[in-house]
Amino acid sequence: MDKKTALHLYRVMREIRRFEQRSTTLFGENKIWGTIHSYAGEEAIAAGVCEHLRDDDWITSTHRGHGHCIAKRAELGKMFAELLGKETGYCRGRGGSMHIADTSKGNLGANGIVGGGIPIATGAALTAKQLGTDQVAVSFFGDGAANQGTFHESLNIAAIWKLPVIYVCENNQYAESFPTKKAFAIEDIAIRATSYGMPGTRVDGRDVAKVYEAAGEAITRARAGGGPTLLVCESYRHEGHYYGDPRKYQTKEEIEGWKTTFDPLLDARAWIIRDKVATEAELDAIDRDVDEEMERAVAWAEAGPPASPLTAEEIYASN
Amino acid sequence: MDKKTALHLYRVMREIRRFEQRSTTLFGENKIWGTIHSYAGEEAIAAGVCEHLRDDDWITSTHRGHGHCIAKRAELGKMFAELLGKETGYCRGRGGSMHIADTSKGNLGANGIVGGGIPIATGAALTAKQLGTDQVAVSFFGDGAANQGTFHESLNIAAIWKLPVIYVCENNQYAESFPTKKAFAIEDIAIRATSYGMPGTRVDGRDVAKVYEAAGEAITRARAGGGPTLLVCESYRHEGHYYGDPRKYQTKEEIEGWKTTFDPLLDARAWIIRDKVATEAELDAIDRDVDEEMERAVAWAEAGPPASPLTAEEIYASN
Amino acid sequence: MPATSGTAPTTSSPTAAPSAAAVQKEMFYAEALNDALRIEMERDPRVIVLGEDIAEHGGAFQVTAGLLAEFGPMRIMQTPISEIGLVGTAVGAALTGMRPVAELMYIDFSGLAIDQIVNQAAQNRFMFGGQARVPLVVRTQGGSGRGNAAQHSKSLEAWFTHVAGLKVVMPSTPADAKGLLASAIRDDDPIMFIEHKLLYRTKGLVPTGEHLVPLGKADIKRAGTDVTIVTWSREVLFALEAAATLAEEGISAEVVDVRSLVPLDKATILASVCKTRRCLVVHEAIKRGGYGGEIAALVAEEAFDDLDAPPRRLAGAETPIPYAQPLELGVVPQAADIVRAARELVRG
Amino acid sequence: MPATSGTAPTTSSPTAAPSAAAVQKEMFYAEALNDALRIEMERDPRVIVLGEDIAEHGGAFQVTAGLLAEFGPMRIMQTPISEIGLVGTAVGAALTGMRPVAELMYIDFSGLAIDQIVNQAAQNRFMFGGQARVPLVVRTQGGSGRGNAAQHSKSLEAWFTHVAGLKVVMPSTPADAKGLLASAIRDDDPIMFIEHKLLYRTKGLVPTGEHLVPLGKADIKRAGTDVTIVTWSREVLFALEAAATLAEEGISAEVVDVRSLVPLDKATILASVCKTRRCLVVHEAIKRGGYGGEIAALVAEEAFDDLDAPPRRLAGAETPIPYAQPLELGVVPQAADIVRAARELVRG
């Protein structure tokens, strides 16, 4: 992997991690309302996949959507502003964390319905096919969503129509409190691709280089008219399901364990330095830069005006 | 296969075929209202599977449900009476062809919702597990239903809970006008079992002996606590999707073709005689007996009183 | 040209009523819908149709007959039996620049897809702070009267009226069917377009060529002075039949065909009721929780002092639709029921 | 003993109100529900619970907390995220002799499962000519006020009221929550049992031990003479707050808590309205197509001559629920809104 890509991947992951840390703080300060779901631990997936995407490619995201949004090049300030319920937020404070969208960058939105984005990405891919472009659509969703009917129906439709869509299943080992091991009687979710006659790949979602490579293959194939792929990324979420989750379904050891056993950022740091792609100092500089960028974004967001009152016109496009 | 079983299978298939012929005639005479879907051509599946079932085992059926109903030992007169909208029908004329149920024999009903019976059979199997009995549930459904979300969600639930349920997919090559070949990007629907970690078997649904054998294995496993199976039976429907289907999606050759290439009754007749299980005369006697039984059933049904007026009390069990 | 986001420019909303000089042709309701689809598909390549059995078979009620031959399988996209998959795919296509028409064969099956309609299509624009539009038409049909029993005969329009962000249209005549479907396809919002299985083979004069009927406008199908009958879909036909009978008895009934349940043309309804001073709302759906409650409540709230009698609702019985023909006919309002209810309302 | 069909004998319906001597205990609404589940599960081994995150986590709102430890995983059955699968499985279990309680975490997700509720559970008995019963409780919760935005805050009870064969219950207090849930579990029909996310942490006195509140009975939560406020779920609390304020102004408001939307206690509502001669219906769901229309229409139809003013509805704004806190509070009726509406109705 070339240096530019490696450092960009690192930077995106770092941004995501830092974003989650900062929003956790803001939540703790009672500045954020509702619920937030941290993507910490899963950064390599969004970063590795979206590195291949253009602004005119589409993604659909989930309730755990900050990472996808950042990797799809959203503006951090507008994201924080949305969490803070500001008029300057992506959704003018109407949507909040679970509905951040940035259609200017092809992000068709976080989604509060588990599995809800899967058919939508399928439809975006249909648009590409209809228009004859080489755009692709990526649907991010969790292991839990892979047990929804929408998963099944969408993958079959995409397969028979050979749509340019990549289904990225983020297996972070849990659906809320339900461990993947109990929710499935299979070990490898990627095997489900065979039910639809599409390629399925399982990849170590901790390793951004591996995600990058596998996603690249799938996306290249989709752009070339080769149809859909199911890409399952094995991962782990560092935090609870949502801010404040008592995590009664996990042991203390497990909760602390990730710090030593599962951290895509530490990993990336290690191989970037080991393989001499870049120096520790360069990475530190990125870290500092990201931290500063984040503070500027928070400050900008906090300074914004509150969400404006609702108007009758904003619900319908043609009134 | 012993003679008794062979002749019983033959008889059940014959009853189904004749039932469909008679109801087609009644429909043509404008005595049946609504829609009927003929099971002709698929008799071997219902017969072969239900031969293993006891009255306290459950089935869920489909819009194409007459065959399952007969194989689960329903009374023919009450079935005709239901089609004729009589008070003496299984559903007192409330349900019609698409909702015939016979809970006294464990038939939890035909179903007008494609895929609608799949979770219901799953729930019946859960009851068996809850009560610790060796009852099993069988869900019959079509190839089309295998693309419904209910299929996916139910099979996964049954697999993780190891429920005693057999999912019998009747691939009659069409879902209304949509050929299986186009609705799937896979050749063998049974492969979908691997997505749930359950055994999947594909069997020639024209051959009642093969269906009988494969179903026997699956049902024995389920009774013994070995969990669910997906059993895909390759078949063909002789008639249109519904009475009156113009069949614009098929060629004349194809439509006529089944008479020479796909008929489970002719097949069964052939091997029963060839293997000297029984004589042609014995089979002819069954045919005659079935014909007579059918006429008696029709006559009984026609003589019945019309459906009684609705009462406010019949919708709720506790008023 | 890459299609980017849902914010692409779009066509303007329909406004013009058909000119009086328009050429008319007698058509079945199903043909009129087919005509609208054909014209809109010719006019705008972004219009595509998705649904079950819509290709060679031409749709369960022949509304898409011939369109496969004319537009090919890329625009008449037959789907597997996957209601939420097909509707969700249409939502995604709509969000990214297409103008899909998704067909749900029976409104009874709409529950399987309703999550994508309600949680996604109807709300995307709002939730995204205006960043999206979802020009999606979900065509479906409801109603009883064909012996299809309880899972193929429901009238569920009320569910969809109760969703912010959706529009709900229910034409009663071939001309309205054509004009409203064309307007719905050109509209930038998600729309439930609900036909009736027993209207497909009804005939009427329909303007040929482009024909638009604006959404949100009720139509007075018969003028009268003694009682207003507010209704929609197939019950409009029964109401007109009833009005003819009532006229013989000297009762002059005005029949207001709501046509578009959302947005609702309150002005036309209230003006009529204030004129006749009596209001009878009729629909096929069961009464409890039906949209008749909305309209009767509206009339009670906003025209209380103009009423000479309580607003009345006549609606389907509170039962699943039974199979047997005499039972089935007994559970939804027929012309004679409307006559009786209107007479009671007028005569007291 | 093999369970055969849905026609197995069953328990009788609840009738008795709690005796005055019953011991009471202060409980949260969530605890009261938990108590009902525990008692019913102890009482009847056929009662099982299915749902997402109901095991170790104890449910998204802690209603099943502790039940896994007490009853084990065969009775507290945690399911994958498969709404139609889990509800359909519960329907099948109910048809074959169990008495399942299925939890849908948010009513916003009910669309994913509604087909099994409406086409199967609600209709099976009827369609089968009486051969089945479906003793199924679908527990869920709705409502806004927690910043969960448009896909986790809806009020969708109206959908379910419009289905023949379903019952719909919405308790407002801990005691009602316990007593109605117990009755719902013992009832032989499918029931939508709809809680409110902002009620779980409200407290009240609750009878300990067996406590049954009959379905189909409204409860006058405060007696009054000038205006009847008909409402349910969380709005009952606002209505009581409003009634207190109104009392200071000399307006005596009667608060009728409907509790059970289906079957509806028309007699109590009409008696109250005939007494006060004014009716305000309040609910959190959007007004258009809401159940308030049903009740206002009913009142207009059946108590027209007893009314001194038009029946009025006060309900949620016609918008998806927005995220930002001040916006969210603005779209559903608050106590002050009820005060204003009631005052207008009384003072004119």
Ligand SMILES: Cc1ncc(C[n+]2csc(CCOP(=O)(O)OP(=O)(O)O)c2C)c(N)n1
């Ligand atoms: C349709 C639906 N069902 C249930 C929920 C509640 N819920 C929110 S997130 C979640 C778990 C999702 O698990 P997974 O798909 O693995 O994603 P993860 O949270 O692990 O990223 C659940 C059950 C929901 N939001 N939508």
Ligand SMILES: Cc1ncc(C[n+]2csc(CCOP(=O)(O)OP(=O)(O)O)c2C)c(N)n1
């Ligand atoms: C949910 C639902 N979608 C669509 C239909 C309309 N429909 C009735 S039968 C049928 C085809 C079913 O195909 P398959 O499952 O293969 O069964 P078959 O008719 O071939 O026996 C369709 C689409 C329906 N009844 N229910």
Ligand SMILES: [Mg+2]
């Ligand atoms: Mg997960």
Ligand SMILES: [Mg+2]
């Ligand atoms: Mg088939």
